[in-house]
Structure formats: structure tokens, C-alpha cells
Amino acid sequence: xxxxxxxxxxxxxxxxxxxxxxxxxxxxxxxxxxxxxxxxxxxxxxxxxxxxxxxxxxxxxxxxxxxxxxxxxxxxxxxxxxxxxxxxxxxxxxxxxxxxxxxxxxxxxxxxxxxxxxxxxxxxxxxxxxxxxxxxxxxxxxxxxxxxxxxxxxxxxxxxxxxxxxxxxxxxxxxxxxxxxxxxxxxxxxxxxxxxxxxxxxxxxxxxxxxxxxxxxxxxxxxxxxxxxxxxxxxxxxxxxxxxxxxxxxxxxxxxxxxxxxxxxxxxxxxxxxxxxxxxxxxxxxxxxxxxxxxxxxxxxxxxxxxxxxxxxxxxxxxxxxxxxx
Amino acid sequence: xxxxxxxxxxxxxxxxxxxxxxxxxxxxxxxxxxxxxxxxxxxxxxxxxxxxxxxxxxxxxxxxxxxxxxxxxxxxxxxxxxxxxxxxxxxxxxxxxxxxxxxxxxxxxxxxxxxxxxxxxxxxxxxxxxxxxxxxxxxxxxxxxxxxxxxxxxxxxxxxxxxxxxxxxxxxxxxxxxxxxxxxxxxxxxxxxxxxxxxxxxxxxxxxxxxxxxxxxxxxxxxxxxxxxxxxxxxxxxxxxxxxxxxxxxxxxxxxxxxxxxxxxxxxxxxxxxxxxxxxxxxxxxxxxxxxxxxxxxx
Numbered sequence: 001x002x003x004x005x006x007x008x009x010x011x012x013x014x015x016x017x018x019x020x021x022x023x024x025x026x027x028x029x030x031x032x033x034x035x036x037x038x039x040x041x042x043x044x045x046x047x048x049x050x051x052x053x054x055x056x057x058x059x060x061x062x063x064x065x066x067x068x069x070x071x072x073x074x075x076x077x078x079x080x081x082x083x084x085x086x087x088x089x090x091x092x093x094x095x096x097x098x099x100x101x102x103x104x105x106x107x108x109x110x111x112x113x114x115x116x117x118x119x120x121x122x123x124x125x126x127x128x129x130x131x132x133x134x135x136x137x138x139x140x141x142x143x144x145x146x147x148x149x150x151x152x153x154x155x156x157x158x159x160x161x162x163x164x165x166x167x168x169x170x171x172x173x174x175x176x177x178x179x180x181x182x183x184x185x186x187x188x189x190x191x192x193x194x195x196x197x198x199x200x201x202x203x204x205x206x207x208x209x210x211x212x213x214x215x216x217x218x219x220x221x222x223x224x225x226x227x228x229x230x231x232x233x234x235x236x237x238x239x240x241x242x243x244x245x246x247x248x249x250x251x252x253x254x255x256x257x258x259x260x261x262x263x264x265x266x267x268x269x270x271x272x273x274x275x276x277x278x279x280x281x282x283x284x285x286x287x288x289x290x291x292x293x294x295x296x297x298x299x300x301x302x303x304x305x306x307x308x309x310x311x312x313x314x315x316x317x318x319x320x321x322x323x324x325x326x
Numbered sequence: 327x328x329x330x331x332x333x334x335x336x337x338x339x340x341x342x343x344x345x346x347x348x349x350x351x352x353x354x355x356x357x358x359x360x361x362x363x364x365x366x367x368x369x370x371x372x373x374x375x376x377x378x379x380x381x382x383x384x385x386x387x388x389x390x391x392x393x394x395x396x397x398x399x400x401x402x403x404x405x406x407x408x409x410x411x412x413x414x415x416x417x418x419x420x421x422x423x424x425x426x427x428x429x430x431x432x433x434x435x436x437x438x439x440x441x442x443x444x445x446x447x448x449x450x451x452x453x454x455x456x457x458x459x460x461x462x463x464x465x466x467x468x469x470x471x472x473x474x475x476x477x478x479x480x481x482x483x484x485x486x487x488x489x490x491x492x493x494x495x496x497x498x499x500x501x502x503x504x505x506x507x508x509x510x511x512x513x514x515x516x517x518x519x520x521x522x523x524x525x526x527x528x529x530x531x532x533x534x535x536x537x538x539x540x541x542x543x544x545x546x547x548x549x550x551x552x553x554x555x556x557x558x559x560x561x562x563x564x565x566x567x568x569x570x571x572x573x574x575x576x577x578x579x580x581x582x583x584x585x586x587x588x589x590x591x592x593x594x595x596x597x598x599x600x601x602x603x604x605x606x607x608x609x610x611x612x613x614x615x616x617x618x619x620x621x622x623x624x625x
Contacts, residue, residue, distance in 0.1 A: 069443035072465075072472035098422070099446025122399050122498070125407075126423035144498030149399070172495035172542070173397055175441065178464040179494045179535075182544055182617035185610070187464060189441065210530075214616055217528040233495075239505055239526045239537065246526055246537065247501060320498060 001297040002259070003269035005063070005162060006286045009041040009276055014051045016279035018060045021290030025055060026063040026094060027275065028192075033081040034065045035096075035118055036275040037192030048088040061091040067116035069097045069175075069189045079103060086111045094140070095119075096175050101134040114138040117164070118175035118188065124156035131159045138162055140271060143170055143253065144320050147261045154266035163262060165255040166285055167273025169319055171233055171248040179232045183214035195231045219250075251317040256289070258321050259296050327558055327565060327585055328356035329578060330460070330485055332438070333363040333393040333418075334569040335493065336538055337518040340372045346569065347379035350388075353575045354582035356564070357389035359418045359437070361410075363396045364496070365539045366403045367513070380415065391416040394424040396439045397496045397540065418458075425454065433457045438487055438566070439496065443469070445476045452480040460566050463487035463548065467556055467612045474561030483563040489551075489581065490568025491523060491536060492544040492608075492617065501537040513539075521571040533606060544618065546608035551594040552621050553612055554584055577601060595622060 006022035008014035017025050028034025030042035043051065052062045064085035070078040078097075082104050085093050093111055095101050096118035104113055117140040121127045130136040138160040141150060145163075154161055172179070174188075181187035184199040199214045208220045211230035218230035228234065228250035237246045255262070259270065270293065272285055291303050331350060334343070350358055360379060362369045376392075383390045394407050398421045408427045410417055419425060420437035428434055435458040442448055442459055451459065459482055461470060470486055477484040502524060503513035517524075523536030523543050533545040550557060550565055557565065565585075567578060580597040583589045589597075598605060610619030 069441055070446070072444045072469040075444050075446060097441065097443065097447060098450050099444050099448070102450045103446055121423070122397070123404060123423055125398070125404055125426035126421070129423060129426040142498075144399075152401075171499060172497045176397075176439065177495040178462070178492075178611075178617065179542065181464055181611070182492065182494050185614075185616035189443065190464065214618075216532055216534055217530040220529050235528075237526045237528055237534065238531075239524055242505060243529070246505065247497075247542070 002263055002267065002293045003162075004286065004289055004293055005269050005271040007167075007272055007275040007277065007282060008051070009036065009038070010279065011043065011047045011051050013275075013277070013279040013282045014062075015054060016283040017286050018055055018058045020283040020286035022060055022286050024061040024063060024091070024269070025051075026065055026271075027051065028065040028067075029081050029084070031077065031081075032071075032190075032192050033068055033078050035067045035116070035188050035192045036065075037068070038197075038276050041276060045084050045088065048085070048090070052089040056089070062089075063092045063094055063114060064088075064090045065094040065116065066100065067094050067096040067118045068192045070100055071190065075099070075103075079107075082108055082111070092138070101130065101136070105134045109135070112137055114140065114162070116140055116175070117142055117170075120173040120175045122173065124153050127153065127157045127159065131157065138268065140164075142174055144173065147258060147265050147321050150262070150267060150321075151265035160268035161266065162269035162271050163255075163267050164253060164273055165259070165262070165270045166289065167252060167277075168231075169248065169251065169253040169317070177233075183216050183232060185214075195229075200230055249317075253317060253319045255318050255321050256292055256302065258318055259292055259302060262321075263296055327554075327562060329354060329488075329581055329585070330564045330566045331355045331358045331578070332460070332490070332566045332568045333359050333361055335364055335491070335541065335543070336521050336523065336569070336571070337365070337368045337515065338372070338521055338571070339518070340375050342521070342571075343372045343375045344378070346574065347375070348382060349575045350578070351382040351386040353578040355388060355567070355578055357391070358383050359391045359393050359435070361393040363393045363420055363437070363439070364541045365500075365517070366395055366400070366406060368515070368517075368539075369406075371515070389416075391418045391435050393418045393437060394420050396420045396437075396493075397498070398423050399498060428455075431455070436460065438462055439493060442473070445472070448473055448476050448482065449480065452482045456482055458483040458485065460485035460487070463492050464611050464617070467553070467560060470557070470562065470612070471560035474563075477563075478561055484561070485564040485566050486550065486557060486562050486612075487548060488565025488567050489549050489577065490547060490570060492546075492548045492611070493541060494535070494544055494617075495542040497540050497542070500540050501542065502539050505537065544608065546606045546618055546620070547598070548608050548611070548617075549595070549598060550609060550612065551584065551598065551607075552591040553609055554591060556613070572601065592622075
């Protein structure tokens with residue numbers, strides 16, 4: 001069966017995910033060492049130790065994301081995160097930074113290392129580089145590849161691959177985007193946040209709701225229409241005579257129907273995005289995907305996705321996997 | 327501190343490229359990195375210019391390096407990267423996967439599209455043979471200073487982004503093609519219509535970004551005009567100027583005059599504003615609260 005890797009922003013969400021059928025749960029510490037550094041989210045050291053124990057008792061694994069890029073002069077914070085993840089009994093750490101990978105390989109060789117999507121390793125050379133240099137055992141692939149490209153990559157590498165199948169969708173090469181810090185000063189790479197809520201302002205103007213990020217208008221919607229969160233790259237902008245979603249529509253990823261193809265392409269694990277989501281959301285998504293991977297393993301038709309209501313902006317896409325934009 | 331000219335991020339006609347590098351050979355730049363960094367599909371249109379440009383630049387006493395692509399995905403792009411290693415010139419890597427193609431004993435430079443945020447990353451790259459690193463533009467001055475200290479110890483020259491629209495993101499998708507309702511594979515090279523990128527405004531007409539094929543840049547032109555002293559104190563060894571359309575060599579001489587102390591930061595800003603009155607400036611990543619901020623405006 002394909003491994004289902006599920007998000008947990010809180011210990012309660014982790015328990016909910018495990019009970020709903022997650023094979024593996026990923027989480028992070030409550031600081032800037034992980035790429036979902038949101039207020040009220042994430043794990044203390046004690047939380048993590050308890051969570052690992054709970055997961056292991058229930059036959060599930062725990063991965064710890066330490067996937068921001070350590071700040072020059074403050075690397076001790078990231079080093080401590082790797083050490084504490086190992087001490088808590090985590091099954092692997094998910095890393096992105098060259099320096100931190102080097103550190104972990106040297107100082108914590110027994111701790112399994114996964115390459116974060118934030119490292120944006122998009123071809124076999126990049127993956128083989130991380131595997132040969134730092135002993136990385138699994139790579140989370142960027143969300144810009146098609147199924148055919150994933151299959152081709154798997155034929156040239158010896159490590160496992162994990163791909164996103166549900167949740168938010170980055171359209172830029174992950175870990176190589178400073179759009180958010182250009183507008184707000186806070187970036188995924190340095191601060192673990194993108195388009196942070198602390199810099200969002202809504203204003204009612206002439207029957208419309210304007211959403212601004214760092215003072216830049218990201219979109220305007222009729223007052224009573226559903227308004228998606230103002231994520232910068234999914235904003236509505238103008239260029240020349242055109243107005244619209246210049247980069248990406250406010251859709252989110254749902255690749256449920258591609259699970260059989262991803263399995264054939266040699267993918268080991270399916271990842272669900274959303275550590276910022278509620279435990280009810282997590283439980284519902286995990287249950288649906290567990291059903292799907294069980295059906296896939298049994299060679300049965302996939303259950304119809306019941307997840308449309310959960311996707312951002314009420315619209316879902318199979319993303320790059322189905323190659324509609326090439 | 328001296329001047330490095332980065333690879334041209336935009337898609338220009340072959341004649342424009344030829345004239346540009348001919349003028350650069352006569353300029354005050356110490357070194358030039360050239361080649362295609364944004365999109366491999368552009369290369370056939372101007373790659374014949376590269377050997378001539380290299381020859382002229384070397385004859386003029388410039389250091390010259392060839393850049394890798396900024397985002398390597400396709401098989402032919404991986405091959406292209408491997409071929410770069412046999413050109414007899416230093417290579418600047420702008421995608422880490424180029425390291426997998428680089429012979430172990432070969433010295434190389436690291437461009438601003440590679441994430442070098444901390445000591446350990448810099449030490450790793452130095453161990454692998456890096457002798458020059460242009461830091462990601464996002465880094466604040468404190469981080470720049472910390473990395474310069476490490477660079478100094480390791481014998482690695484540390485550069486910062488000195489002038490030009492900021493490379494904020496790169497994608498597998500082509501936004502220029504998308505704006506023209508075309509698929510990436512049938513883009514018909516529309517990014518060539520916008521030699522400084524295609525402007526993107528907010529719904530409230532705020533100048534915000536520009537699209538350049540698969541790359542997204544800032545609308546503002548980042549400049550270190552007002553930060554030269556701070557960069558010198560931090561130990562920065564070079565500032566990188568990114569090509570733009572127009573009499574670029576006059577911009578290069580403006581920065582050279584600022585570095586030699588012939589003109590003040592404010593003089594240089596006036597020069598930039600005269601170069602293109604529509605150009606908005608920023609230096610927020612280095613010293614401000616956010617990247618788009620401009621220190622001269624705030625004060």
C-alpha cells in the first residue's frame with residue numbers, strides 16, 4: 001500500500017490523523033525552524049515526545065519538518081531542533097538547507113533524512129546529489145512535475161519519492177521564492193511563513209472587499225462572494241490589457257484520481273498539505289485518502305472524492321501532474 | 327569592492343546581446359557572468375553570440391564565467407549543464423543540480439539563485455570548490471556581514487545583489503505564455519517582446535512585479551546606491567549589477583564612480599533616476615522592513 005503522509009499542526013491533529021488511518025504524520029516545532037511557523041501551531045519538545053509515543057503505539061511514524069533555511073549566526077536553533085527530534089524518537093527529519101543537511105549527516109548519522117519540497121529537487125541530478133552527498137533516503141518532489149516526469153525521475157534514482165496529492169499548491173519552485181518577503185518582509189525560507197496573516201488587511205470599499213498584503217492589493221471580491229485567503233501568487237492582478245490570476249487561480253490540489261498513475265510511476269508516499277488546518281479537516285481528508293490507497297492496493301476502483309468542499313476557493317485541480325499548462 | 331555583471335535575465339535579440347557585451351568590454355566592470363539563466367528555449371536564438379562576447383571580454387581583461395540555468399528540469403537541460411563544464415571557463419551554478427555535473431576538483435562560483443543563507447551552507451560549498459558566492463537578494467545586512475566573515479576565513483569572495491529587478495521566483499510554468507493564452511511548449515517566445523519584463527500591477531494600480539517567462543521579478547529596481555558604506559563595512563567583495571535595456575554601461579560607470587568615492591550615494595540615485603524616470607527603486611531586503619521598501623524615501 002502507498003504510504004499516506006499526513007499533516008499535524010497540533011498534538012490533537014496528530015492523534016486525529018493517526019486514528020483516521022495515517023501511516024505517517026509530519027509536524028514541526030513551534031518556532032522558525034519549520035515552514036508552517038504560524039501562531040498557535042506546532043509542537044513543544046514534550047508534545048513531540050508524547051506524539052511519537054502515541055503514534056508508535058498505533059503503528060504510525062512521525063516525521064519532523066525542520067525545513068526553513070537557518071539564519072546566519074543563529075544556526076544553533078536549527079541544530080537543537082535536529083537533536084531534539086532524534087531524542088524524541090522521530091522516524092525522520094525533513095530538511096531543505098544544504099548546511100543543515102551537512103550538519104545532520106555528520107552529527108546525527110543514524111537519524112533518517114528526507115529532503116523537503118523546500119529544496120525543490122526537480123530532476124534526477126539534484127536528487128542524486130542530495131542522496132550521495134548527505135545520505136538522503138526520501139525526496140518530497142516539487143509540485144511542478146507531471147506524472148510522466150515523476151516516472152522518469154524514479155527510473156534514475158535509488159531513493160524513495162513522496163508527492164503532494166491534496167491541499168495548498170505552490171506554483172513557484174518551492175524554497176526559491178521571495179515574493180512574500182518582498183511585500184511583507186516575512187518569507188517561507190527565513191521565517192517559515194508565506195503571505196502571513198499578520199500583514200493582511202481587509203477593507204470594504206464600494207460594495208467590494210479588498211484584501212491587501214503588506215499594502216499591496218491581492219484581490220477584490222463582491223462583498224457577499226466567498227473570498228479566498230490573499231496568498232500572493234494566487235492574487236488577481238493586471239498586466240497590459242489583461243486582468244486576472246496572472247500566476248495561478250485560487251485553486252488547491254486534489255490528485256486523488258491520479259493515485260493509480262502515481263503508484264505506477266513508482267511513488268512511495270502520498271503527502272497531504274495542511275499543518276495549519278483543523279483536526280476535523282485533517283481527519284476527514286485522511287479518512288478519504290486512506291480509503292483511496294486501500295482501494296488502489298486492492299486493485300479496486302477509487303472511491304469518488306468527497307473532498308471538494310474542503311478545497312480552497314471551492315475549486316480543485318490536479319495541478320501539474322496532468323500537464324494542462326505545458 | 328568591485329563590480330560583477332550578472333547574466334542577462336531577459337530575452338533580447340542576438341544583435342542587442344552583441345552590442346551589450348561589446349559595450350561591457352569597455353566598461354568599468356571587473357567580471358562578467360553570461361549565458362542563459364532563465365529559459366533554455368531562448369538559447370538557440372543567441373548562443374552564437376556567447377563565444378564572441380567571451381573573447382571580447384577576456385581580451386579586455388575581464389574575468390568571465392558561464393552561468394547554469396536557474397531551474398533545470400528537462401533531460402536536454404541536464405545535458406546542457408554537463409556540456410557547460412567542458413567550455414574551459416569558470417562555471418557559476420544557479421541550480422544546485424549543476425553540482426552533480428561538476429568535476430570534484432573544479433573551482434566554481436555560486437549565483438544568487440542558490441540558497442546560501444548561513445555559515446554551514448557556505449562552508450559546504452567552499453569545501454566543494456566554490457571561490458565566489460553571490461548571496462540571495464533576500465538576505466538582510468546582518469546576515470551578509472556574518473557570511474562575509476566566514477567567506478573571509480575560507481577565501482571565498484562574497485557578492486551581493488547591487489542593481490536590478492530582483493529575481494523573486496522561478497517556476498516550471500511560463501507566465502508570459504499564460505498571459506498570451508499559450509501553453510509553455512508553444513510559447514512562440516513572447517517573452518522577447520518585453521526586454522525588461524512585462525509589468526504586473528495590482529487592481530489598485532500599484533506597480534508590483536514583472537513577469538519574465540518562467541521568472542517573476544520585482545517591479546522596482548533594487549539598488550545598493552545608499553548602502554555602499556554599510557556593505558564595505560560588512561566586508562562585501564563585489565556588487566552585482568543585473569543587465570537591463572538602455573545605455574547600461576553608463577549605469578556601470580555610475581556604480582564605479584560611487585565605489586571609488588567620486589560621487590555620493592545621492593548622486594548615484596540621481597543618475598539612476600535620470601537614466602529612466604519611470605524606474606522605482608528599492609533596497610528593503612538589505613536594511614528595510616520588507617523588500618520593496620526604499621530607504622531614501624523613508625528618510
